[in-house]
Amino acid sequence: MSFHHIPVLLNEVLEALAPQPGQVFADGTLGGGGHSEAILRALGEGGTLYGIDRDQAAITAASERLKEYPGFHAVHGNFHDVKEMLPGVRLNGGLLDLGVSSYQLDTPNRGFSYHEDAPLDMRMDTTRGMTAAEYVNTVPEKEFCRILREYGDEKWAARIAQILMEKRREKPLATTKDLVAVVDAAIPKAVRRKDEGHPARRTFQAVRIAVNDELGPLEKALNDWVDLLAPGGRLAVITFHSIEDRIVKLAFRKMQHPCICSPKAPICTCGRVPLGRAVGGAVKAGAAELAYNPRAHSATLRVFEKGQ
Secondary structure (H helix, E strand, O other): OOOOOOOOOHHHHHHHHOOOOOOEEEEOOOOOOHHHHHHHHHHOOOOEEEEEEOOHHHHHHHHHHOOOOOOEEEEEOOHHHHHHHOOOOOEEEEEEEOOOOHHHHHOHHHOOOOOOOOEOOOOOOOOOOOOHHHHHOOOOHHHHHHHHHHHHOOOOHHHHHHHHHHHHHHOOOOEHHHHHHHHHHHOOHHHHHHOOOOOOHHHHHHHHHHHOOOOOOHHHHHHHHHHHEEEEEEEEEEEOOHHHHHHHHHHHHHHHOOOOOOOOOOOOOOOOOOOEEEEEEEEEOOHHHHHHOHHHHHOEEEEEEEOO
């Protein structure tokens, strides 16, 4: 399967970042290169865009797609480590499109989809780290219950965690079908029938986030990206669930209002100065985009502009 990518909130991203000829940008979640290609067109021949992705399949596919743009530079790695990957680079704009890509969801052997039976992997970077199978076969019950609640908003977290312990004592989980079976055994049929989506979607989301450590380093990464921006530069972040969005919103608020002095203090003595400002609020996909790209339904865009 080819690495395809329908860029979410593309017009809104371009409007927010307003790339100009000759500028320097970075796309921290390159994917299939949809957002990057649109930005590269605006940057022109003298512009530069660094495309970062932890998935080598994305790097390979996007490099082929964007080979006609001399200013494109692919970088294999995690956007959390942007300062190590782009030493000395000053950005006019940055983009982070968080979550799992269409390719990863639609490629069965990656193990992200609950619709197909495949090895339980879920790693965004298949060259390193613990697989989802290794994770679910070793995670303690209380910890699994916690991640289901915090990362998946799963009401049946305790029951699913209990059933997981029982199932893996009988036989280690190896495939996506095995994990779906755990959810099916834990949630009553009557409840599953009323669920608007697949009952396993919250569990798969929670496991994916845990396996790829998507949330722990996110706040620091956002600060690092803003630090790399030139004065007036902007960082656009697209999230796909409430936990990510909350982290981004609070991080941007902290950057804009970093003072930790008591509200009763006559003057600020902590010495913390604002890094810039959040531009607008949460932006969601419109009806026209949702008509051809239903996966944009949960997408939320937030933008931060670095101070002058």
